Amino acid sequence: MYSQIVKPQTLVLDSAPCNDAHDHFSKLPVKYEEYGSAKSPDGHDKPVIAILPFFLGSAHAAGCKAMKDNKPVGLGYWDALIGPGEVLDTNTHRIISFEPVINDEFHPGIVNPATGKPYGGAFPNFSLADMSQIQRMALKQLGVVHVDVLMGASMGSLQAWHFMAHDTSFVSRMVLVVPGGLTLADKTLTLARQWVTKLEQDPDWRGGDYSALPKDKQPKKALSEVLADFWYRVQFPVDHSLLYDLDDLGWADVAVAHHALSPDDVKSIDTVLASLDDKQPKIKVYKQMVKALCEKTDHNVLLWQLRSILTYKPLAALAASDVFTRRTVKLDDMVDMAHEAPGVADILLIATEADDLLDIVPVDAVIGMAAFLGARVSVDRLPSTFTHAAGLNTAAADSIVRVKGRIAQFLKPQAKL
Incomplete structure (x- = not known):
């Protein structure tokens, strides 16, 4: 040390x-x-x-x-x-x-x-x-x-x-x-593009010009959603049934329709995050970390760093x-x-x-x-x-x-x- x-x-x-x-x-x-x-x-x-x-x-x-x-x-x-x-x-x-x-x-x-x-x-x-x-x-x-x-x-x-x-x-x-x-990998690039798009489409982002707004009016929704998705994938092992690409939704529907997968086998990040059990110690730590990240991360800092991944x-x-x-x-x-x-x-x-x-x-x-x-x-x-x-x-x-x-x-x- x-x-x-x-x-x-x-x-x-x-x-x-x-x-x-x-x-x-x-x-x-x-x-x-x-x-x-x-x-x-x-x-x-x-x-x-x-x-x-x-x-x-x-x-x-x-x-x-x-x-x-x-x-x-x-x-x-x-x-x-x-x-x-x-x-x-x-x-x-x-x-x-x-x-x-x-x-x-x-x-x-x-x-x-x-x-x-x-x-x-x-x-x-x-x-x-x-x-x-x-x-x-x-x-x-x-x-x-x-x-x-x-x-x-x-x-x-x-x-x-x-x-x-x-x-x-x-x-x-x-x-x-x-x-x-x-x-x-395509997955990495797809996730980065989705996160960039979500941050840029936040109506409070104002093209990046939000610094004059009061703190409570600055963009938070997309930032918290992106950080929750990002940190979940950082903290938990890969799950091949966790969808990351919107194109996968069509594939998943076909697979379920033909009984190749059950609906429970196909998960989106939204359904995964909504079903997390707060009583589990690891979930508690995950949510605490996401909260801390949201509090200290500026929307533009997150966006500009993500844009660099696509280069x-x-x-x-x-x-x-x-x-x-x-x-x-x-x-x-x-x-x-x-x-x-x-x-x-x-x-x-x-x-x-x-x-x-x-x-x-x-x-x-x-x-x-x-x-x-x-x-x-x-x-x-x-x-x-x-x-x-x-x-x-x-x-x-x-x-x-x-x-x-x-x-x-x-x-x-x-x-x-």
Whole structure:
């Protein structure tokens, strides 16, 4: 554990890409936290571990936010992994964790200096490619020229794939937990589109320009519905009878009509949420978390982060990369590539088949492409009891030992996959 109070820091990029690199945003703030020192005792720069944020997450991966009655308050989500002598060792590495680009301090509600009013609907979108560029620019501003280990869970993994695809030589190793692959499953994209549509169709949203409204008039209905759906799929294992696509309704009707399924076998998220038993401890925790998320999440922050999911295209970036071009040419010429120095050498993917957000099939499909690029990939399959949430928080008792042990094994010097 990292037994220190850690405060977020902010740097400012003079110019950063937005609208999928078609525009630039001036004076963009980037929030981050650091654990451990940048220099070793002999004055050399330590190798860097960079941690990319998950959806609606924060930079607070380790340490605590305060002390109360001599007890830490607000532990970081991966605190059990980070610290002196821990798996992510602050004695040997400089560790930098980033806040999502769109967050509680940088969002459509901030004032546009050109108008003196909040941006609202005029605020730019930030693609995952933009975000990865911003994180790389921030690291360079912090004096980092190379990342030894790039880490991310959930949406952090999507940013990591873009990060690596843009410059394969900038990263040596990647550790991605409950990750996506180089493509996203139709289910993930369908859910993201449905949630975006629901948020945009909320009549109180006003095209994003609601900041002047009283708090009780700001959009809440769609936000609470989206967060309830999202967190249910994060917290509970995948259920193949739980419909997610409106097109599935037609299929389900046919299946029921032909007695291939009974009506009880086919569930929509609305019927599932309506039937939850509040007396069950896990349901209580789920509802408390949704309530907390609704209270602290701004409608536009949620929407702008969701929009970024729909921009996911690391394969296009990889196809345009130098390493892809070189290897394609060499393959065409039947030239031996065995002794060519690879870009990213090792990748560890910790995934679960119970994941109801990021399907494991695209994760498995990564292996062939990675091998073509000269990388070595290991996929560690968590037991079916592990949900998506198990990878987001090491405080979960069922995840800490397995995840911590696997990452420790992977990061051992000279480890072989």
